[in-house]
Amino acid sequence: xxxxxxxxxxxxxxxxxxxxxxxxxxxxxxxxxxxxxxxxxxxxxxxxxxxxxxxxxxxxxxxxxxxxxxxxxxxxxxxxxxxxxxxxxxxxxxxxxxxxxxxxxxxxxxxxxx
Amino acid sequence: xxxxxxxxxxxxxxxxxxxxxxxxxxxxxxxxxxxxxxxxxxxxxxxxxxxxxxxxxxxxxxxxxxxxxxxxxxxxxxxxxxxxxxxxxxxxxxxxxxxxxxxxxxxxxxx
Numbered sequence: 529x530x531x532x533x534x535x536x537x538x539x540x541x542x543x544x545x546x547x548x549x550x551x552x553x554x555x556x557x558x559x560x561x562x563x564x565x566x567x568x569x570x571x572x573x574x575x576x577x578x579x580x581x582x583x584x585x586x587x588x589x590x591x592x593x594x595x596x597x598x599x600x601x602x603x604x605x606x607x608x609x610x611x612x613x614x615x616x617x618x619x620x621x622x623x624x625x626x627x628x629x630x631x632x633x634x635x636x637x638x639x640x641x642x
Numbered sequence: 643x644x645x646x647x648x649x650x651x652x653x654x655x656x657x658x659x660x661x662x663x664x665x666x667x668x669x670x671x672x673x674x675x676x677x678x679x680x681x682x683x684x685x686x687x688x689x690x691x692x693x694x695x696x697x698x699x700x701x702x703x704x705x706x707x708x709x710x711x712x713x714x715x716x717x718x719x720x721x722x723x724x725x726x727x728x729x730x731x732x733x734x735x736x737x738x739x740x741x742x743x744x745x746x747x748x749x750x751x752x753x
Binding site for chain 2: 562564569570571572573574577618627629630632633634635
């Protein structure tokens with residue numbers, strides 16, 4: 529069975545500082561990994577994905593994520609946080625062979641203070 | 643929200659009544675999904691479809707049924723709503739192993 533852990537319910541960061549939202553996963557074989565963002569009263573929006581290749585993946589709105597196979601992690605990062613980045617962030621995983629549904633983490637609320 | 647609509651967007655219903663939620667897509671994607679979102683649980687998969695009339699259960703399928711008679715429509719039915727089914731329901735679509743795209747959600751309250 530596959531699973532995702534987002535160890536922090538909430539991350540607080542000041543505007544202009546770098547941010548990291550943590551994600552670790554468990555899956556059989558190699559993973560496909562995804563990050564989504566959810567603004568209040570909206571559906572989830574796709575941010576970025578890791579399929580294969582370069583371990584540093586760049587996505588929308590200046591976000592990037594680093595895949596670390598040995599640590600089974602896929603942390604979301606941004607060099608300089610904006611107040612408008614405040615939202616709920618979800619990590620998701622599926623195996624990269626065959627067909628399987630996505631498993632989501634419980635989400636991390638990011639709060640960026642002015 | 644990439645060509646995905648959900649209806650209704652809000653619904654209040656009484657315990658024991660049937661409820662049907664509709665997801666409609668204009669992207670012609672093969673896969674469609676129904677999730678529920680609850681505080682502390684993230685998103686949990688209810689049912690999904692991999693083609694017309696082809697559906698399968700997800701993690702929390704008890705009390706729910708689905709139907710897909712056309713590529714563009716995926717219906718979620720609560721046969722007899724219970725208070726534990728009060729939640730926000732999201733539909734999503736995808737093509738094979740690609741990322742999923744989500745609809746705007748339906749907030750369902752069962753009193």
